[in-house]
Amino acid sequence: MVKRRKKVKNVGSLVIVVIFVLWTIIPLVLLAQQAFKPHVLMFSDPPTFIFKPIGEHFVKIFSKQNIFPFIINSIIVGISTTFLCLVFGSMCAYALSRLRVPRKNIWALFILIARMVPVSTLMIPIYSILRLIGLGNKLLAIIIAHTALNLPLAIWMLRSFFDDIPAALEQAALIDGCTRLKSFFVVALPLVSSGLVATGILTMLNSWNEFMFALVLSGRTTRTLPVGISSFVGSVSIDWGGSSAAAVIACLPIFIAGIFVQKYLVRGMTMGAVKG
Numbered sequence: 001m002v003k004r005r006k007k008v009k010n011v012g013s014l015v016i017v018v019i020f021v022l023w024t025i026i027p028l029v030l031l032a033q034q035a036f037k038p039h040v041l042m043f044s045d046p047p048t049f050i051f052k053p054i055g056e057h058f059v060k061i062f063s064k065q066n067i068f069p070f071i072i073n074s075i076i077v078g079i080s081t082t083f084l085c086l087v088f089g090s091m092c093a094y095a096l097s098r099l100r101v102p103r104k105n106i107w108a109l110f111i112l113i114a115r116m117v118p119v120s121t122l123m124i125p126i127y128s129i130l131r132l133i134g135l136g137n138k139l140l141a142i143i144i145a146h147t148a149l150n151l152p153l154a155i156w157m158l159r160s161f162f163d164d165i166p167a168a169l170e171q172a173a174l175i176d177g178c179t180r181l182k183s184f185f186v187v188a189l190p191l192v193s194s195g196l197v198a199t200g201i202l203t204m205l206n207s208w209n210e211f212m213f214a215l216v217l218s219g220r221t222t223r224t225l226p227v228g229i230s231s232f233v234g235s236v237s238i239d240w241g242g243s244s245a246a247a248v249i250a251c252l253p254i255f256i257a258g259i260f261v262q263k264y265l266v267r268g269m270t271m272g273a274v275k276g
Contacts, residue, residue, distance in 0.1 A: 028251070031244055031247055031248060031251075032244075032248055033049070034240060034241065034244035035057055035058070035241065035244040035245040035247070035248045036053035036054060036055070036057070037051060037053070037054075037241070038051065038052075038054055038056075039056075039241055042240055042241065056241070057241035057242050057244065057245035058245045058249075060241075060242055060245075061242050061245050061246050061249075065228075065231075065232070065242060065246075067225070067228055067246055067249070069221070069223075070223055070224060070225045070227070070228030070229075071225055071249065073139060073218075073222055073223060073224050073225070074208055074224040074225040074226075074250075075253075076139055076143075077139060077142050077143055077146060077207060077214075077224055078204050078207045078208045079204075080143045081143055081146040081147050081150060081203060081204070081207040082200050082203045082204045082207065084143070084147045084151075085147055085150050085151050085154040085199070085200075085203045086154065086196055086199065086200055086203070088147075088151060088154075089151055089154030089155045089157075089158050089199065090154075090158050090189065090192075090196065091184075092111075092151075092155045093154075093155045093156075093157075093158035093159040093161075093162055094158075094162050094184055094188060096108050096155070096159050097159050097162035097163050098162065098167070098170065098188075099180075108155075108156070108159070111152045111155050111156065112152060112156060114152045115152035115153055115156070119149065119212055119213070120212070122148075122149075123212065123213070123216060126145050126148070126213070126217075127216055127217065130144065130145070130217060136217070136219075137217070137218065137219030137220075137222055138217075138219070138222060139218075139222050141217040142213060142214055142217050142218060142222070142224065145213040145217055146206075146207045146210055146213065149206070149210070149213070150203045150206050150207060153199075153202065153203070153206075154199050154203055157195065157198070157199045157202070158192065158195055158196070158199055160195075161192040161194075161195030162188060162192060165188060165191050165192065169187055169191070170183045170187050170188060173186065173187045197261055201257065201258070201261060204254070204257070205254055208225070208250075208253070208254060209226060210224075210226065211226040211227065211230070214226060214227050215227050215230070225246070225249075225250050226250070228246065229243055229246045229247060229250065232246065
């Protein structure tokens with residue numbers, strides 16, 4: 001009876017996993033198929049799934065639409081946002097985890113609440129502030145906005161990683177003559193390297209995919225890739241082949257990065273979630 005229940009539970013878990021994988025993969029497969037499908041077969045009835053793939057759409061987005069500057073802008077914004085979130089997030093998380101900060105749990109709660117605020121409510125205040133200080137239509141404005149959006153998540157993630165480090169290691173370093181700052185760089189940061197990678201990947205992913213702030217704060221020459229993809233939607237028609245090809249280009253960097261750092265990502269996520 002127990003073995004039968006266990007078998008049913010395993011089968012049920014397998015079915016849920018398969019459904020989730022199919023739910024995730026099928027849209028990506030259809031997107032990639034659309035990017036290589038000839039224009040005459042885009043809306044064929046019945047749908048055509050077997051055809052000779054073409055690269056016309058990719059050639060067009062790089063030659064006519066010139067999507068390359070959008071990619072460069074997204075890379076600059078994503079890397080800068082990730083770097084700033086890891087620097088400031090690790091320092092703040094370490095302070096909340098190790099230092100005797102008055103009412104630090106309340107401060108941590110305020111940080112969490114800041115992450116829960118809807119993005120739409122922050123749009124006008126952040127736009128007004130950045131325009132007031134002369135950063136309108138510049139990449140720096142998007143970097144600041146993305147950092148403000150992702151920093152609370154980085155702080156909370158990294159705080160859990162620092163909490164898992166035995167305090168005795170840093171106390172030993174302090175006894176040996178290290179300052180608190182040196183022990184942070186020499187002892188604490190290397191021990192949470194997996195957490196830094198996990199936090200960095202999630203931050204980069206959020207910044208790479210962010211659309212609303214990038215749309216409002218960018219100018220003609222500072223648009224990021226998601227905003228560039230939206231330009232394929234015209235007033236009377238949509239370039240389905242070009243937008244699909246651009247979307248495939250947008251997915252590739254994060255997909256490739258995920259393959260190379262998946263070990264550190266999984267290790268970092270479990271390190272911050274499991275005690276003992």
